[in-house]
Amino acid sequence: MSKETALHAVHEALGARFTDFGGWDMPLKYGKELEEHRAVREAVGVFDLSHMGEVRVTGPDAAAYLDHALISRISAVKIGKAKYSMICTADGGIIDDLITYHLGEDDYLVIPNAGNAPAVFAALTERAAGFDVTVTDRTDEISLIAVQGPKAADVMLQIIDEVTDAPEASGASSDDNSVAAAVAGLGYYAAFAGTIAGVPALIARTGYTGEDGFEIFVGNGADGAAPKAVWDAVLAAGERDGVLPCGLAARDTLRLEAGMPLYGNELSRDLTPVDAGLGVLAATKSKDEFVGRDAILAAKEKGTTQIRIGLVGEGKRAARGGYPILDADGNRLGEVTSGALSPTLGYPVAMGYVGTADVAEGGAAAEGATVTVDIRGKAYPYTVVALPFYAREK
Structure with missing residues (x-):
């Protein structure tokens, strides 16, 4: 049986359609996934990501331990900062x-x-x-x-009551703990x-959509009231900008447009x-x-024998994971590892792996070259392009 987040009843009330993802019953979409996608690109969207894991590491050897357990030098990360990394097997x-x-x-x-x-926690333990x-x-x-x-910062300015700890490395001014200074x-x-x-919260600025964005970590408490209060505050503050609750379907097309890898597709x-x-x-x-x-x-x-590439097509037929690149x-x-019809660009985009030799200058999959993707027995032309497919204006 799939696990449920503390916000599951909220999603039910909003009419969400659910799907199993990583052992959790998660909202796939609430209405039209195209509208949810566009809300994030043009205004603001809110996601429940409570299915993600949280592992706390504390103790005198914490930095040295994480340097051992993960592939990046975590000991170099200052208080108030974060780092994207990986945990790998011995091979x-x-x-x-x-x-x-x-x-x-x-x-x-x-x-x-x-x-x-679960696998990460087991390995870390x-x-x-x-x-x-x-x-x-x-x-x-x-x-x-x-x-x-693009309106995410405006929403955060409205919903944050106070800043209780803003380490210098986070970017906030040490002599000005106002909400405006902290967010800016x-x-x-x-x-x-x-x-x-x-509600006490950890407020971060990362994201997996290619847009500006914030993540809010809150404790569930005994009754789950805290996350609901935060969720409701986001929807209320973003109402004038057309905020929409967004599901995993929009999240996937957003990250694909931004050329971001997904474990199980581009990573394994x-x-x-x-x-x-x-x-x-x-x-x-x-x-x-x-x-x-x-x-x-x-x-x-030694160098790798395969490399990840971007592909753009024509028309409306999207290449999906597992389809051959020819x-x-x-x-x-x-x-192909991931593919969809891009809601922002209006044409199919995909990522996939090909042989490294094929992307060399003059190779069959060099940037600018035309390849084909076998979509259910019919070959469709795709052009090899640099990633990402979409990048927001800074």
């Missing part, structure tokens, strides 16, 4: 991609993906041996609400503590970070040891 396979927040001295919060949260740390799974205690879109100064991948609708245990084009996350130069280092270093030195002669080059 370099990606267990998950995740975000780690440095909350305070010897205090970190790791955010794994929903379906991978196992890797804690020999370190003076405490690793706690707090997934069932915390709700996560995302506010995304909050950089990308940074966070501060505050209250929203009277069969791929190293180097294979996924994210080898830069692995601190093989600044760290002498971490789980998977030898395999990832070898992959960097050259002009019908030879298989690789496979």
